[in-house]
Amino acid sequence: MPETDTTLGGARRLPWRTAEVRDVIDETPRVRSLYLSVPGWPSHRSGQHLDVRLTAEDGYQAQRSYSIASAPEAPQLALTVEVIDDGELSPYLAREVRAGDRFEVRGPIGGYFVWTAALGGPLFLIAGGSGIAPLMAMLRHRAAVASHVPALLIYSSRTFADIIYRQELDQLAAASGGPRVVHTLTRQQPPGWTGAARRIDRDMLAEAGIAARAQPRVFVCGPTSLVEETTQSLLALGHDANLIKTERFGPTGALK
Amino acid sequence: MQDPPIARGFRGRRPPAANDRIPPGQHLTSDFPVLSAGPTPTPRLESWSLALQHGGALLGKWTWREFEGLPQTRVKVDIHCVTTWSKLDTNWQGVTVDTLLQAAGLSEPPQPYLMVHSDGAYTTNLPVEDLLKGKAMIATHYEGKPLSPEHGGPARLLIPHLYFWKSAKWVRRLRFMPHNEPGFWESLGYHLYGDPWREQRYAGD
Numbered sequence: 001m002p003e004t005d006t007t008l009g010g011a012r013r014l015p016w017r018t019a020e021v022r023d024v025i026d027e028t029p030r031v032r033s034l035y036l037s038v039p040g041w042p043s044h045r046s047g048q049h050l051d052v053r054l055t056a057e058d059g060y061q062a063q064r065s066y067s068i069a070s071a072p073e074a075p076q077l078a079l080t081v082e083v084i085d086d087g088e089l090s091p092y093l094a095r096e097v098r099a100g101d102r103f104e105v106r107g108p109i110g111g112y113f114v115w116t117a118a119l120g121g122p123l124f125l126i127a128g129g130s131g132i133a134p135l136m137a138m139l140r141h142r143a144a145v146a147s148h149v150p151a152l153l154i155y156s157s158r159t160f161a162d163i164i165y166r167q168e169l170d171q172l173a174a175a176s177g178g179p180r181v182v183h184t185l186t187r188q189q190p191p192g193w194t195g196a197a198r199r200i201d202r203d204m205l206a207e208a209g210i211a212a213r214a215q216p217r218v219f220v221c222g223p224t225s226l227v228e229e230t231t232q233s234l235l236a237l238g239h240d241a242n243l244i245k246t247e248r249f250g251p252t253g254a255l256k
Numbered sequence: 257m258q259d260p261p262i263a264r265g266f267r268g269r270r271p272p273a274a275n276d277r278i279p280p281g282q283h284l285t286s287d288f289p290v291l292s293a294g295p296t297p298t299p300r301l302e303s304w305s306l307a308l309q310h311g312g313a314l315l316g317k318w319t320w321r322e323f324e325g326l327p328q329t330r331v332k333v334d335i336h337c338v339t340t341w342s343k344l345d346t347n348w349q350g351v352t353v354d355t356l357l358q359a360a361g362l363s364e365p366p367q368p369y370l371m372v373h374s375d376g377a378y379t380t381n382l383p384v385e386d387l388l389k390g391k392a393m394i395a396t397h398y399e400g401k402p403l404s405p406e407h408g409g410p411a412r413l414l415i416p417h418l419y420f421w422k423s424a425k426w427v428r429r430l431r432f433m434p435h436n437e438p439g440f441w442e443s444l445g446y447h448l449y450g451d452p453w454r455e456q457r458y459a460g461d
Contacts, residue, residue: 011445011459018261051340051457054263061260062268063281065339088269088283102261109458111444112293224290228406231295241295241376248290 016053016104017041021097022076027164031130032094033069036077038105043072046137047114047219050107052079054089064089067133067221067247068108071140077105080164082130113219113245117142121149121217123179124210126200126230128156128222132164134247135221139172139179151179152210156200156226158187182208200226202233212238221247277334278342279452285341290406293440297375297426298405306394306411308360309431310367316360320410326351326359329393333416335423336452348414350395353387356430369436372413373429380424380439381448382415384432391417394427419450419457 023035044050046068053063070078081093115123115138123142125135132155142151157163163183173181184196184204196204210216218239220227227248234244271284278284301320308316318326330349336342357365365384372380386392392415396403403409408425415422421441442448447456455461 013460014458016260053260054266054268055260056266056268057262060268060270061281062283063340092263092266096265097263101264103263103266104260109445112440224406228290228296232298235295241297244295246292246294248292 014106014109015040016106018102019077019105021099021101023099024097027080028162030094030162031080031082031164032097033078033080034093034097035070036079036105038077041077041105042108044068044108045111045114045116046071046141047134048108048110048137049134050077050079050105050109052089052093053104053106054092055104062088065109067137069133069136069140071137071144073141073144080130080133080136113221113247115141115217115219117145117147117149119217121151122210122214123149123151124216124218125151125153125179126155126205126218126220126222127153128200128226129158129162130164131220131222131226131247131249133221135219136165136168138219139169142179143172143175146177148177150210152182152208152216153179154182154184154200154204154208156184156186156222159185160188160190160193200230200233202236205230205233206237209237212240215240215243218244219246220244222249224248277344279336280455281457282336282340282342282452285343287341288343288407289337289339289341291337291339291421292376292406292425293378294376296405299375299410299426301410304410304428306427307429308356309429311432315362315366315432316356318359323351323394323411324396327355329355329390331390331393331414331416333414335416335420338419338421338446338450338457342452347399348393348395349397349400350393350411350414352390352393353430354390356394357388365432367432367434369433371431371433371437371439372424372427373431374424375426375428378424378426378440380413380422381433381437381442382418382422383436383449386415386418391415417451419447419452421446422450 019036019038025033049067055061066079069080083094084090172178189197304320306318329352334344395414396411412425413423
């Protein structure tokens with residue numbers, strides 16, 4: 001029987017660390033950012049995630065993965081959590097948690113859906129809903145290190161009120177050398193809205209996106225349907241599959 | 257080891273009864289979430305093939321039609337994703353790895369490890385032992401229907417006793433190896449083996 005070599009590479013176990021909630025920011029009616037202080041946190045790269053473990057008074061535990069929304073350079077670790085109605089952890093994290101509360105985190109995890117300024121660009125980010133979180137870590141990192149890599153975010157939200165980080169995105173976009181930010185609102189638009197008002201489609205990617213010939217590094221994060229449709233459109237527009245990295249979340253609905 | 261901090265006011269959603277089919281740190285889902293690192297490939301069946309490779313030698317190669325003609329096996333199994341969801345009683349149909357080796361005329365595997373190669377450059381490593389005696393198949397059907405592209409169709413590996421990233425989607429080539437080497441996620445911090453019952457999520461677990 002072959003030996004199951006679980007020590008190849010000599011990796012040390014990622015420990016659970018205690019996180020203390022320092023601040024809580026309501027981003028939208030359904031989304032909240034938690035700012036955490038985590039003693040011993042080994043830093044991360046933008047795009048990575050971590051596991052959160054909650055322990056109830058009787059010892060019951062539950063854990064889930066969340067993207068890290070803060071830049072590695074930021075003093076606190078930020079998570080941005082959307083309430084999933086029948087979820088187990090998200091209603092607690094996005095509704096109940098307040099400053100001073102403590103729980104455990106383990107990470108950083110994942111080394112593929114990652115961008116650092118040293119990788120260069122152009123940087124082409126496509127987000128749906130709370131899929132913005134790991135992409136925001138990239139934009140925050142880009143700003144923190146004053147990177148001049150050209151960057152574009154195409155961000156699909158249901159309504160104006162559902163846009164996460166709206167003010168910060170406005171500020172980033174207005175800054176000298178800031179990213180271009182293109183919003184689309186799929187369900188409802190405020191009076192006077194001049195932006196896009198439909199799901200991200202091939203035409204939108206062709207008109208507003210970074211052209212395939214510029215060989216952008218593309219990161220797509222959002223619900224499965226958005227990721228599937230968007231990546232197929234990008235391939236049709238000539239983007240290199242090896243430069244497209246994806247994170248999907250949410251159910252797929254009925255299996256075909 | 258310190259006791260973990262209590263998350264004030266957290267109750268959680270306990271399973272209705274203790275379930276010895278759910279590994280530690282997992283929870284039940286009725287959905288079938290999709291997790292992939294890149295775009296979903298959509299190979300044409302006319303040009304699809306599955307290859308079995310040993311060093312530079314080809315031990316076997318099947319077109320889609322030939323592969324579909326191999327003896328079929330149906331299984332009902334529980335699956336466990338490293339992102340903490342588990343799904344019970346999933347029904348699959350395909351060709352077991354035992355059948356595949358037989359079809360290639362192999363009485364026993366030539367080397368103890370296997371690298372699985374997929375469309376889209378995804379790879380995952382496995383001890384061959386874990387693939388034999390009905391423990392793994394190349395699956396082409398899920399719940400009686402052809403496997404959809406986002407779930408790995410036309411054909412994916414199914415090795416339910418390990419975390420589900422080991423059940424590589426869009427499988428195209430199985431390559432024997434003399435030594436264990438890390439695949440895609442195994443090179444990026446995930447566990448080399450991935451036993452959910454020992455909670456081997458990340459390197460060092």
